[in-house]
Amino acid sequence: MQAADVKVVVTERVEAAVGVVSLTLGAVDGGALPPWSPGAHIDLHLREDLVRQYSLCGDPEDRAHWRIAVLRETGGRGGSVFVHDELAVGTALSVSAPRNNFALLPARRYLFIAGGIGITPLLPMIAQAHAEDAEWGLLYGGRTRGSMAFAKRLATRHGARVQVRPQDEHGLLDLAAHLAEPDEETLIYACGPEPMLAAVAAASAHWPSGALRVERFTPVEVGEPVRADAFDVVLARSGTRVTVRPGCSILETVEAAGVDVLSSCREGTCGTCETAVLAGVPEHRDSLLTPDERESNEIMFICVSRSLSPELTLDL
Incomplete structure (x- = not known):
């Protein structure tokens, strides 16, 4: 089951960079939109069979508007092309x-690292860190300067705190230099393509556990499940027991048993199907949880994650 709770209309459309369109959304009824905090995203229900997640990159204090920015990816799965080609000012959607x-x-301090359209969730974070007088810096990479949305505005507003490093001018981001010295009082927030995130993780491996926080647009490659055979899932609220077969997800199995579970991406990136684990040991195959969160085994994302134990008990 997919949740579409808010009816909005496109109120403004701006070309934010080469291949990037910025859309401002307002409530169809003109009322206040639900609150959000830096790092949040929304699901756009573009068609019945096309739901995509985009980070909010505007001002959380502006309850009348939401803003997203979308990179056109012609080789993608169709969502960004639909946004670019179909969502004009006046278009309504859920x-x-x-x-x-x-x-x-x-x-106390933040190091923000963005690759291309990965700048979007970091924009309101930067604004909040700046407003709270925290120490912060931004390292922003992209293919070309013209393809890097909001780069000029950020550099003009924040000066030396912002380092804009287009690849065609500077090469790949010098992550080793920026992450050479670990700092217990600094958090690293990174968002961008998977190769960049992998490079950030490698360059910060000697930092304290939990220092790196990442947002992914595509799922991490995790290989085959550890447990190849079937396992049971007990749905604690009803006492129902279901068997999850190889090749079938927990989400699909509980849906087939008539249980409605909110879901969206079905690839472990959006977080919609987060479920509390009451007993058993999950095999985490998502692209969201930190190492500490995985070790705690308190929650799992049932669209992709499976079980290491013969049985799981979930709060469903």
Whole structure:
């Protein structure tokens, strides 16, 4: 089951960079939109069979408007092309309420690292860190300067705190230099393509556990499940027991048993199907949880994650 709680209309459309369109959304009835915090995203229900997640990149204090920015990816799965070609000013659509799997945690210092359209969730984080007088810096990479949305505005507004590093001018981001010295009082927030995120993780491997927080647009490659055979899932609220067969997800199995579970991406990136684990040991195959969160085994994302134990008990 997919949640689409808010009816919105496109009120403004701006070309934010080469291949990037920025859309401002307002409530169809003109009322206040649901609140959100930096790092949140919404699901756009573009068609019945086309739901995509985009980060909110505007001002959380502006309850009348939401803003997203979308990179056109002609080789993608169709969502960004639909946004670019079909969503004009005046277009109405349904979206989910905001969800946040990438919240800005309190810290004395922040290092923000963006790759291309990965700048979007970091924009309101930067604004909040700046407003709270935290120390912060931004390292922003992209293919070319013209393709890097909001780069000029950020550099003009914040000066030396912002380092804009287009690849065609500077090469790949010098992550080793920026992450050479670990700092217990600094949190690293990174968003961008998977190769960049992998490079950030490698360059910060010697930092304290939990220092790196990432947001992914595509799922991490995790290989085959550890447990190849079937396992049972007990749905604690009803006492129902279902068997999850190889090749079938927990989400699909409980849906087949008549249980409605909110879901969206079905690839472990959006967080909609977050479920509390009451007993058993999950095999986490999502692209969201931190290492500490995985170790705690308190929650799992049942669209992709499976079980290491013969049985799981879930709060469903």
